[in-house]
Amino acid sequence: MRQIAGAVGVQAGALYNYTPDKQTLLLGLMRSHLEELLEATAAQPNPKRVMDRLEAFTRFHIRFHSERPDAVFIAYMELRNLSPDNFATIEGLRGQYENMLEEILHQGVADGVFDVPDPKIATLAVIAMLTGVNTWYRSGGRLSLPEVEEIYWDMVRKSVVR
Amino acid sequence: MRQIAGAVGVQAGALYNYTPDKQTLLLGLMRSHLEELLEATAAQPNPKRVMDRLEAFTRFHIRFHSERPDAVFIAYMELRNLSPDNFATIEGLRGQYENMLEEILHQGVADGVFDVPDPKIATLAVIAMLTGVNTWYRSGGRLSLPEVEEIYWDMVRKSVVR
DNA sequence: GTTTTTTCTGAACGTTTGTTCAGATAGCGT
DNA sequence: ACGCTATCTGAACAAACGTTCAGAAAAAAC
Numbered sequence: 001m002r003q004i005a006g007a008v009g010v011q012a013g014a015l016y017n018y019t020p021d022k023q024t025l026l027l028g029l030m031r032s033h034l035e036e037l038l039e040a041t042a043a044q045p046n047p048k049r050v051m052d053r054l055e056a057f058t059r060f061h062i063r064f065h066s067e068r069p070d071a072v073f074i075a076y077m078e079l080r081n082l083s084p085d086n087f088a089t090i091e092g093l094r095g096q097y098e099n100m101l102e103e104i105l106h107q108g109v110a111d112g113v114f115d116v117p118d119p120k121i122a123t124l125a126v127i128a129m130l131t132g133v134n135t136w137y138r139s140g141g142r143l144s145l146p147e148v149e150e151i152y153w154d155m156v157r158k159s160v161v162r
Numbered sequence: 163m164r165q166i167a168g169a170v171g172v173q174a175g176a177l178y179n180y181t182p183d184k185q186t187l188l189l190g191l192m193r194s195h196l197e198e199l200l201e202a203t204a205a206q207p208n209p210k211r212v213m214d215r216l217e218a219f220t221r222f223h224i225r226f227h228s229e230r231p232d233a234v235f236i237a238y239m240e241l242r243n244l245s246p247d248n249f250a251t252i253e254g255l256r257g258q259y260e261n262m263l264e265e266i267l268h269q270g271v272a273d274g275v276f277d278v279p280d281p282k283i284a285t286l287a288v289i290a291m292l293t294g295v296n297t298w299y300r301s302g303g304r305l306s307l308p309e310v311e312e313i314y315w316d317m318v319r320k321s322v323v324r
Numbered sequence: 325g326t327t328t329t330t331t332c333t334g335a336a337c338g339t340t341t342g343t344t345c346a347g348a349t350a351g352c353g354t
Numbered sequence: 355a356c357g358c359t360a361t362c363t364g365a366a367c368a369a370a371c372g373t374t375c376a377g378a379a380a381a382a383a384c
Binding site for chain 1: 289293298305318321
């Protein structure tokens with residue numbers, strides 16, 4: 001708490017005008033991150049053809065997450081510090097996001113475009129792969145964001161197509 | 163330290179007969195995990211055909227990591243608690259492991275079997291996807307380990323083939 | 325300009341942390 | 355049975371932790 005206060009230029013006690021305790025502060029950070037993610041996803045144009053939907057999802061995921069490295073870092077690394085109740089809340093939100101991708105994969109299978117034996121697992125596999133970008137991508141690095149998008153979209157597409 | 167000692171049935175002070183301090187203990191856990199990983203990888207049969215090499219790598223990675231959920235968890239979640247020196251050590255070992263996959267991808271491109279524009283990134287993408295298994299896989303769950311291997315091998319193969 | 329409300333400080337609290345160490349205990353070779 | 359070595363206990367230490375609160379300071383309202 002003292003570190004956080006220092007980073008905002010204030011004494012530790014002042015933080016308690018904004019949060020009842022540390023746990024609630026953490027929950028708030030995670031929850032607002034995931035709610036932003038869900039809102040932004042919903043606000044995204046939703047193409048009809050399943051291949052376009054998957055491409056939109058892939059590129060959006062990379063873009064959104066690479067713009068918020070700190071929030072993403074916290075949302076993954078601090079999961080174990082949530083109380084059981086709060087953990088369930090966060091897992092629920094994350095589940096909603098995963099369901100969006102899973103639904104795309106289901107549609108792709110139904111349309112005969114994708115070959116995915118287990119859409120639930122494929123969802124987790126794709127998201128793990130995409131979120132991995134945050135462990136190495138730095139803006140100003142060797143690859144531009146569009147180049148990264150291109151590489152990953154290529155791999156995601158191939159990994160699920162018929 | 164008191165929790166660790168308790169889990170071993172001993173007082174906290176007794177741990178200092180085995181480690182000079184907490185940081186060294188953490189480094190030891192991570193280092194031995196990664197050295198085991200490198201040894202076990204090296205001890206693995208190494209097929210000639212690049213497709214077989216990739217399959218062996220994929221299945222081995224899933225098997226090895228699913229057998230050590232705790233070590234894998236620590237090796238990823240505690241990275242930020244390493245001193246800069248120790249972090250460099252661990253990153254070096256991890257880099258060695260990644261290089262093994264990257265070399266396979268390079269061979270695949272050279273052989274005209276794989277279509278991978280950036281083998282370094284593809285390596286990170288594949289490993290992120292495979293390591294993601296540990297976040298959800300539980301032995302005795304819906305899917306057996308061979309089934310998991312099959313699903314992931316399918317996706318990995320397709321994501322890099324020409 | 326004064327009052328009222330909001331925000332922050334600075335010190336204090338009880339707990340938990342990593343670590344040390346004198347002494348107790350256990351294990352082993354002889 | 356004895357001595358030597360390896361191991362563990364239990365208390366203690368300073369530092370860091372999350373949190374509280376009376377009062378100062380700043381901002382807003384009138």
